[in-house]
Amino acid sequence: MKLADMQKSDLEAVEKQLLGEFEALKGEGLSLDMTRGKPAPDQLTLADGMLSLVGPGETAGEDGTDYRNYGIVEGIPEARRLFAEYMGVTPAQIIVGGNGSLTMMYDTLAGAVLFGMPGGKGPWKRAGAAAGSGEGASKVICPVPGYDRHFAICERLGLEMVTVPMLDDGPDMDAVEALAADPDVKAIWCVPKYSNPTGAVYSQAVSERLAKMTTGAPDFRILWDNAYAVHHLGGGPAEIPDILSLCEKAGNPDRVLMFGSTSKITYAGSGVAMMAASETNIADAAKKLSFATIGPDKLNQLRHVRFFQSMDGILAHMEKHADIVKPKFDAVEEALSRRLADKGIADWTAPQGGYFVSLDVMDDCASEIIRLAGEAGVKCTPAGSTFPYKKDPADRNIRIAPTLPSVAEIEKAMEVLCVAVELTCARRLLGRNR
């Protein structure tokens, strides 16, 4: 029964019962952390074989090049070949770099701000710098809810964020197209597969519209962060459109910059990151990189290539990840269904991959729920984190990150979170303040 349909006295009884449950859970002195999308130790252990594959005397590449020395800014050819297949591009369309795609994304936007992008008319404009000039700052479209670190980069660099709703098959394209007509709108953030945090997978129709749409800025970029390309929960990776080809066909070959990494395939601190795009964009990125590095850690790239050997090797490896991660997502779904279904106070996603479940609660309740859960020893990502400037206008989105804790810990944490949701919403319906 929906809580909103209850008699006041019934709702008061519910509140009382929930408060008892909450106090009991609080009394257990829990300390559980559901804040970040970090792999669990047993996921990391899956890649431990990698550590023994580049030993003394095993440091030369396929053509004999000594990978212990300086050079090869774009990454070793073996790795460019393997990860070109992973990203669905040619080896000339990829740079394989260091240990984090976040660094590549930051450097890309910082580079756009400092030097501009191919096809553009100069550096992108920063809010602070633009303030004095009378010109508008460059803007970035952010589907919401979205990834906090994408938003943090924009805020840091003074790129103004404008939001569009995230739907089940990608962003609301009517809203995107309307915004993109503005010449100051320079980019859109996309996590096309198992989107952070909703789990949405971009459809062919959405991707085609992104590739084809008229943009006011000649150097508009789709920032296609394919962070979860192979990170399924047991059903195999979802198919997503080949956005680079769609952009090429639409006559906008330089529109998309794709990012990926093995941070959640091998090691979250010692993976390899990659950026894929048109050869024009790759040449531009390599030039920008050449001032800041004499080359990436090629031995770590070699470890990866030797460990996986092929795309099939990567896919087989991800089946093992799915075996570990799936029961955790199941535990989240079980708790949410059992406690919150049909009460009219919450909706949530059922992702087929990725690292998050997105929970939407009654308006103006998310902050209080997270505060309450924290009081009972369950740390959740702060409310607002999934929105630009950390401000969820409806205060309703909660990101659940189930990969790091054990199933038993998730069961307990979800019990706390669900009680906090019910209690907060019941109180709100009773007209109580926080």
Place this chain on the structure above:
Amino acid sequence: MKLADMQKSDLEAVEKQLLGEFEALKGEGLSLDMTRGKPAPDQLTLADGMLSLVGPGETAGEDGTDYRNYGIVEGIPEARRLFAEYMGVTPAQIIVGGNGSLTMMYDTLAGAVLFGMPGGKGPWKRAGAAAGSGEGASKVICPVPGYDRHFAICERLGLEMVTVPMLDDGPDMDAVEALAADPDVKAIWCVPKYSNPTGAVYSQAVSERLAKMTTGAPDFRILWDNAYAVHHLGGGPAEIPDILSLCEKAGNPDRVLMFGSTSKITYAGSGVAMMAASETNIADAAKKLSFATIGPDKLNQLRHVRFFQSMDGILAHMEKHADIVKPKFDAVEEALSRRLADKGIADWTAPQGGYFVSLDVMDDCASEIIRLAGEAGVKCTPAGSTFPYKKDPADRNIRIAPTLPSVAEIEKAMEVLCVAVELTCARRLLGRNR
């Protein structure tokens, strides 16, 4: 005898003889590369033991933290301790990062341009951006000859370079102090030990003046690139002043940013880089980093710590490097002395460490000498590389990088280079054009 004191007919005879030598060398079809300061393969092999020290089950830090996962932006505590000793600071005064100090230096100046530095009044001004505003660009003092990649970063970022002469004990401090009084002058590049390319070692007096001098800019920074801290040629590392303490004592604790790396200790592509400075500067750098990374490759840091164990371990390791590198520098010195001494056409340095010998020839001859050497199959760093904007106003400095080739190759390459020097200078004295 000095070439300049010769009779014209004698000089013509010398020219003829040299031309014969040159043609003979050219006929050998050489292909030798003396362009970059890269370690030789046997130097790299010294560190191969490192590759076996972090295997499966060996990935936890001293406090049990799983170094395979995300986090620890400032570097693992073990590495911060070891490299704090290496850099002569406390563990709280260092960030240990990825595989290149060049990246840290680029990021530092890009960060200054985008966000400013502690103690300053805002972002540093770029030449391009300043052009429209009527304000002057920020300037960086560059002792010359110096390191081409330092200069490339400044040029790229639009930081104007102003030069001062590099003397035997550091930059000409009268010139430095005069420039530093200008509020637009924001920094000075220093390679304090075995300077690139002259091999100079900064004296106490120079370092004290750098620490104490009055600067027009409140956020003036000494960019102290201690790239060759332990890279001696057999006599043990030279002592250099403790610049951070000198700055502290002078009341300018935030004035210096120190950089270092193991690129020329372990592997040139898979080392670890570090930045050391006051805690204020380190906090600022860590904040800037936190938008661009979730942490460095901690396993590679762990490899380094386990391989060296202590500063003594690093010092013992560098003795082995010296054994390999010293004969190469000796071969350079032998050729220069034998062929060029007392001819009045060249001076060169006799470094006690580092990666380069600096050769100054007669004015307006360096480009032609390098062209000639190239014609005979010996690739040298392009003339002008050791100066900002690649312009050596006197066209006289040649950087010799002897580490990568074998001794036999160096002997041959030096023969070519010396003949090219003599031939070019003789022709110049004969009044011939190129």
